[in-house]
Amino acid sequence: MGIIEGERLRGDRSLNLLWQDTVVSKDDRSQAKGQKACCLWFTGLSGAGKTTIANLLDQTLHTAGQHTFVLDGDRCRTGLCSDLDFSDAGRMENIRRIAEVAKLMVDAGLIVIVSLISPLLAHREAARKIFDDGEFMEVYVNTPLTVCEARDAKGLYKKARQGLIREFTGVTAPYEAPVGAEIELNGRAHPDDLVKSIRLKLEEYGALEPPFG
Ligand SMILES: Nc1ncnc2c1ncn2[C@@H]1O[C@H](COP(=O)(O)OP(=O)(O)OP(=O)(O)O)[C@@H](O)[C@H]1O
Ligand SMILES: [Mg+2]
Numbered sequence: 001m002g003i004i005e006g007e008r009l010r011g012d013r014s015l016n017l018l019w020q021d022t023v024v025s026k027d028d029r030s031q032a033k034g035q036k037a038c039c040l041w042f043t044g045l046s047g048a049g050k051t052t053i054a055n056l057l058d059q060t061l062h063t064a065g066q067h068t069f070v071l072d073g074d075r076c077r078t079g080l081c082s083d084l085d086f087s088d089a090g091r092m093e094n095i096r097r098i099a100e101v102a103k104l105m106v107d108a109g110l111i112v113i114v115s116l117i118s119p120l121l122a123h124r125e126a127a128r129k130i131f132d133d134g135e136f137m138e139v140y141v142n143t144p145l146t147v148c149e150a151r152d153a154k155g156l157y158k159k160a161r162q163g164l165i166r167e168f169t170g171v172t173a174p175y176e177a178p179v180g181a182e183i184e185l186n187g188r189a190h191p192d193d194l195v196k197s198i199r200l201k202l203e204e205y206g207a208l209e210p211p212f213g
Contacts, residue, residue, distance in 0.1 A: 029109030044141030047148030143187025
């Protein structure tokens with residue numbers, strides 16, 4: 001019998017890695033795109049409206065000439081994260097991978113919109129730590145559970161109540177509401193109005209202008 005210590009393996013491997021700075025910087029890339037790169041991290045219950053608002057924001061900004069990209073939890077679960085389950089460890093790794101990809105996209109100068117339940121404070125804090133200061137904006141889509149469950153667009157609440165889905169956020173798994181999110185949205189308002197309020201915040205942050213004027 002033998003024991004393989006994963007952390008030690010990883011540690012030994014990282015000894016042989018050297019950080020490679022790129023010649024073209026993140027600011028150069030942002031400047032070329034006429035914007036300040038950042039990550040908008042949407043969190044909220046299933047059915048809160050994250051995907052709906054994220055896609056509408058993406059479309060609105062794209063039409064206005066900004067350079068954006070949406071990373072949606074559901075899509076990533078079918079590819080990048082298809083090997084992960086919904087256990088605590090699986091969710092944490094799902095979030096870590098998506099945050100790392102979002103970070104690379106921010107380095108590429110994009111306004112990245114992540115749409116992911118990310119139910120625990122620890123999940124969102126771990127994601128925030130991956131980014132430079134001021135680059136990460138948490139967007140809390142605050143929609144009551146009763147409203148999300150009444151919408152039940154995917155029929156998942158019904159299944160969760162029937163005991164057919166284990167660890168379903170809001171029903172059999174916890175959702176920890178953000179404290180001090182940069183943006184909080186009333187998920188019952190019209191998506192058009194919510195997108196307008198996010199745009200205003202992005203303007204305040206200077207995201208829609210090049211970093212050096
Ligand atoms: N602001 C809103 N007002 C009314 N209905 C909405 C609003 N936002 C979303 N919806 C509707 O609610 C349902 C769920 O929205 P959506 O799929 O965007 O939620 P989600 O937060 O992405 O959920 P999940 O985490 O399961 O992907 C959809 O049918 C959508 O049309
Ligand atoms: Mg969604």
